[in-house]
Amino acid sequence: MAHYRLYAPSSVEIKVNAIEEQPASAKSQEGTQTKSDSADNQQRSASATTHWQFLAAQTNETMTANMEQSAYPTQSGIPGRCDSAITGHRVELQLLTTLKCNLKCSYCSLGVGDVLGSQQHVGYELDQLERFVSTHLAGKEIYATFYGGEPTLNLEFMTAVMRLFPLFRFQLQTNGTLLDNVPDEILGRLSNILVSVDGGEKITDRYRGRGIYRQVLRNLGHVRHLTGGTVTARVTWSDPDTSFADIDELTRTFDYVYFQFVADEKYGKDALQKRRAVLSELIARFFANNDAIYPVIPLMGIVRNKILPNRAQELYAGMTQCRASTHLVNVMPDGKIFPCPDMMYLPAMQQGDVTGNWLRPSPLQAHTDMPCGDCEALPWCRGNCMKNLYLAYVTKDERYRRNVVEPICALIRFIGEVIDSYAPGDWYAKLSPPLRRELTDCEVYEYVEVMP
Ligand code: SF4
Numbered sequence: 151m152a153h154y155r156l157y158a159p160s161s162v163e164i165k166v167n168a169i170e171e172q173p174a175s176a177k178s179q180e181g182t183q184t185k186s187d188s189a190d191n192q193q194r195s196a197s198a199t200t201h202w203q204f205l206a207a208q209t210n211e212t213m214t215a216n217m218e219q220s221a222y223p224t225q226s227g228i229p230g231r232c233d234s235a236i237t238g239h240r241v242e243l244q245l246l247t248t249l250k251c252n253l254k255c256s257y258c259s260l261g262v263g264d265v266l267g268s269q270q271h272v273g274y275e276l277d278q279l280e281r282f283v284s285t286h287l288a289g290k291e292i293y294a295t296f297y298g299g300e301p302t303l304n305l306e307f308m309t310a311v312m313r314l315f316p317l318f319r320f321q322l323q324t325n326g327t328l329l330d331n332v333p334d335e336i337l338g339r340l341s342n343i344l345v346s347v348d349g350g351e352k353i354t355d356r357y358r359g360r361g362i363y364r365q366v367l368r369n370l371g372h373v374r375h376l377t378g379g380t381v382t383a384r385v386t387w388s389d390p391d392t393s394f395a396d397i398d399e400l401t402r403t404f405d406y407v408y409f410q411f412v413a414d415e416k417y418g419k420d421a422l423q424k425r426r427a428v429l430s431e432l433i434a435r436f437f438a439n440n441d442a443i444y445p446v447i448p449l450m451g452i453v454r455n456k457i458l459p460n461r462a463q464e465l466y467a468g469m470t471q472c473r474a475s476t477h478l479v480n481v482m483p484d485g486k487i488f489p490c491p492d493m494m495y496l497p498a499m500q501q502g503d504v505t506g507n508w509l510r511p512s513p514l515q516a517h518t519d520m521p522c523g524d525c526e527a528l529p530w531c532r533g534n535c536m537k538n539l540y541l542a543y544v545t546k547d548e549r550y551r552r553n554v555v556e557p558i559c560a561l562i563r564f565i566g567e568v569i570d571s572y573a574p575g576d577w578y579a580k581l582s583p584p585l586r587r588e589l590t591d592c593e594v595y596e597y598v599e600v601m602p
């Protein structure tokens with residue numbers, strides 16, 4: 151989830167269910183180039199390409215069928231097709247406890263469409279949430295993320311949800327400034343705390359306000375021994391001057407670091423080159439030894455995907471790993487549900503409603519106009535950010551495509567090439583069994599997007 155976005159799309163024309171003829175280039179494997187020189191990789195890439203085309207065609211068709219039938223998805227009766235609004239056996243129930251925030255980061259994506267601050271209180275009853283869960287999520291393994299605005303501004307709601315659903319796993323995504331107000335009862339139940347920072351002290355304070363970085367670290371120091379799980383830094387890589395040292399320092403303060411390339415026009419001049427240099431250093435550090443995992447989630451995830459591509463199939467049906475197409479359910483304070491927290495300003499993206507007790511499959515799906523089917527990175531990238539791809543290639547926002555999405559995709563391909571140069575399979579072969587498990591099954595993959 152990229153929650154930082156200055157850029158407002160120039161077009162919000164919605165083509166959620168447009169079924170388009172596949173372009174000739176996507177229909178044929180002939181002429182598809184991959185940079186990989188191994189026959190294995192070529193085979194994997196070709197099969198992923200076919201898979202993408204299949205998904206793109208299938209999901210558009212499924213969406214249309216569901217939309218035509220009713221807002222309430224019904225059994226499709228088609229073998230091999232997901233009959234539920236949720237793909238797979240897990241679901242992340244992201245509960246926005248308020249859209250209020252105590253900080254005023256100017257780049258916050260919730261500022262698009264005036265979402266931020268628009269709903270200050272939860273507008274549905276807990277028994278409506280309970281009815282929604284038992285109707286649509288029965289039998290799933292549910293993990294709930296408290297999110298906002300700043301979720302800790304509504305501790306009462308968080309406590310009530312934790313008491314109502316004792317079997318859920320819980321995560322908190324917070325700016326960290328109010329962590330010292332969170333009661334022990336909540337802290338002890340959290341499997342992961344995602345703390346948003348922008349890099350090191352200088353950069354974080356520039357975006358969030360003077361003294362914020364130290365305040366967050368101080369708060370973490372106060373509560374860390376009370377938390378039940380891990381603490382993960384969530385970095386939106388917005389500033390081209392973010393350095394290797396900034397990110398490396400976070401790996402010493404937090405259990406894990408997740409970074410995501412900002413979905414904003416921040417890739418001009420030498421910004422791409424600077425990011426490449428930092429990425430090269432991070433990847434060199436990642437492969438520097440075999441006796442510990444360097445806890446940078448996007449690198450861990452990409453290496454995992456390259457070595458064991460089947461994991462993405464098992465966990466995300468081979469689809470985008472932010473979960474927005476498969477099993478991420480964002481419940482706004484008024485009860486409306488959207489697949490991506492960055493698109494809550496688009497009514498056509500509504501996926502359900504807690505008060506009305508309905509849920510349909512995510513409208514944010516692979517589309518034949520997206521370029522992933524012809525991309526060498528698809529076998530391990532799996533479509534990165536569906537919001538970005540949707541804005542660039544479905545709504546045809548050319549400026550967003552050129553200035554945001556293409557540079558990010560270039561960085562992703564660059565990461566893949568640098569990782570390949572370290573022979574990741576040989577590195578993995580030397581890991582101890584516990585380290586292999588950490589790389590393949592790290593629980594934090596379920597709480598963030600995996601891809602940058
Ligand atoms: S599509 Fe996924 S990765 Fe992109 S902003 Fe939405 S949740 Fe995040």
Ligand code: SF4
Pocket residue numbers: 521522525526527528531532533534535539559560562563
């Ligand atoms: S790098 Fe971009 S085009 Fe390639 S698979 Fe990932 S999202 Fe798709």
